[in-house]
Amino acid sequence: MTGLTGTGSLVRLALRRDRVMLSVWILIFVVMAAGSASATVGLYDTAESRAQAAASINNTPSLVALYGLIYDESSAGALSMIKLGAFGGALVAVLAILLVIRHTRAEEEAGRLELVGSAVVGRHAPLAAALVVTVAANVLLGLLTALGLIGSGLSASGSFAFGLAWASIGVAFAAVAAVAAQITSGARAAIGMAMAFLGAVYVLRAIGDTAGDRGAGWLRWLSPIGWGQQVRPYQGNRWWVLLLPATFFVVLGATAHVLLARRDHGAGLLPDRPGPATAGRSLGGALGLAWRLQRGLLVGWLVAFVLLGLVFGNIATNVGSFMESPGARELIQKLGGVQGLTDAFMSTELGMMGVILSVYGIQVVLRLRSEESELRAEPVLATGVGRTSWAWSHTVIALLGTTAIIVAAGLAAGLSYAAQTGHSNDFGRVFVAAAVRLPAVWVLTGIAVAAFGFAPRAAAAGWVALVAFLLLGEFGPLFELPQSVMNVSPYAHVPRLPGAAFTATPLLWLAALAAALTAAGLVGFRRRDVAIT
Amino acid sequence: MSSQPMTAIAVSGLVKSFGRTRALDGLDLAVNTGEVHGFLGPNGSGKTTTIRILLGLLRADAGEARLLGGDPWREPTELHKRLAYVPGDVTLWPNLTGGEVIDMLGRMRGGLNRPRRNELLERFDLDPRKKGRAYSKGNKQKVGLVAALASDVELLILDEPTSGLDPLMEEVFQQCIQEERRRGRTVLLSSHILAEVEALCDRVTIIRLGRAVETGTLTQMRHLTRTSIAADLAGEPNGLSTLSGVHDLHVEGTRVRFEVDTDRLDAVLRQLTSVGVRSLVSQPPTLEELFLRHYQDDLGPSQAQAAVSS
């Protein structure tokens, strides 16, 4: 097939462009898996205690819906990885989707594939290259994850099964994204379509798992996430299940290539519907434009966080029943009884939500940089719109957007928690515990703004900071780093609510720091060149 | 438009470096109010860089740039309301329609002339309901043009505005600029299309390696170039080779072929008629020759190198 000419050089190009981003992503996954494994292995040291915890998970429908079932209740690996099998697999799928779209539809939309598509590179090469890169990245992710899990003390065969199950989910969604990229003509729409598919198959496996072996249990076999779980790592390792995602990949990958051959360059299979011929009232200034560009993302995050809040609020009260082992009981005592345990769980989950929410804030701010480097800022800045108000327009959406998301998630978590306990004052406790995450999130947003203002070519510093703080938080205690080092992370200063005492001082400091970083970034941007490169 | 200064754009000694590349190296540029000013030069000579400094997007390392009587770096937003800009490569937001972009940029500039907007859409044959990603290169360019031309502004800054337009649309563009000129607007037009420059521009500035090498009207500039002459004389040509301004002289008996600096034409013709002329063909320089000469020849390669590194 001459249509594949140049695939090799496109693969090399993609690897060069993405080497940093991919390494960081893969590292995050490996750390997440290994960290979760080593934490759990230490906590449940007897088969009895594990069986206890596994049984209570299997008997809690909301947990089964969120994470799935444990098939071998004595397996340390199964219990350790229950939270990450499906949930982490979905995150792997997100990475695969973004990676494929980035190198296919997004490039085409930016007009760069037209250059590529001319002589030296075949029509099918960009898609083939994107798939090669994504599959390779996922296999690498799977293998490194397996090594990390083995290092945390889990069995080797089970660890490879787990790593490959994750990789298989990524591979399957690479093919889904490849098809979506042919159907729509916009990168964002293609991402949306593939994400919607991901959401749908996650729900399918949730229904299948909660239905057990009765009735709708077969639904989990319709879901690439379900296939990943049905490999059953550490519980018999059914390697043959991996054939399902492999076949799925081949069929969908081939379909994407067939669709590609049938459509015009730059167009999708779905026609673009014509839009309004005139601009609505709101589209008249920097803020109106920024809102128009950012609102879809905000809605997606709001929905996801409300769901997360509902689930966490709902399962928190069950946590006590997982912990019947002597070691765990000791831990419960240390934390101040079952109430203390529930609070600690809630606090950990809300802390995690705060870290994840920082991703949104950074993402929104970095839109400034892509608008600038893709030359869309220039015509706007050549009108009456000033530099500061342009930069502020996206920044304020990041600040208020993170606020809205955490408020919504806090409301959802508070309501579902209070509904479980029946104490109305629990609502307020949980809501405040969610809200205190905000200043630290703003600090990360502020770092992104400052990087954009002073070092536009290093605007990704926000991501670097996020990963660094995450690693500090995860591994600082493990390596017994001095507190002064761990205090570099803004998340270290957030009061551990609910449970701990509420102190306003660190929150005010964080907010002040965020304000200073943001203001500095805005000033920096006013004084520098608008840079294309 | 009450108290307009005589010069809409006044640039002197402008210097801008990107790392080790010296994009502008002491550029001078003056655009009078009410004229259409052509801004020409080979690729990478610094046209876009100049325009981006004039828009306050880049900060000059040295030199002065004044725009509509103000400083584009210090007070950009006030100045921007009085001008409209079309980049050479209009990039649109994939999800916004052309009509939305036109209206939005117009409002950001402080308002847009709606009847004129609709008339321009008609004349440029542009569908405003398409999404940004669905426009072809030329149609994207038209979105930028309509957005700029539909605003009532004093100054238009156009950076290769017609790249990608078909000949029919090029014609419409030229008509529009003529109308703008009649309305008293000032236009700075960077272009590689010589026919466009010849049809539209009152004066032109040619830049090379970040420096203005020539400025003036096209007629004045023609005088600075050579006319080719082929003549059949009544007798042997005498003294032609010693006249200054004569180049590439070929003599075959009574026939002569040579090129002459246009401002020396008079003296050379006198010399010819003193011998007697049987026939004469004179070719004025074409615009292409005019520009090619400025683009290539007044600096030798070694001098050019020195100019870059100095």
Ligand SMILES: Nc1ncnc2c1ncn2[C@@H]1O[C@H](COP(=O)(O)OP(=O)(O)OP(=O)(O)O)[C@@H](O)[C@H]1O
């Ligand atoms: N952001 C930048 N970073 C580094 N170098 C730059 C940058 N912008 C321009 N240059 C360099 O400055 C010089 C002038 O570029 P400029 O874009 O102004 O040329 P131009 O006259 O507009 O060319 P063209 O006719 O191709 O549009 C070139 O050598 C270019 O490579």
Ligand SMILES: [Mg+2]
């Ligand atoms: Mg240019």
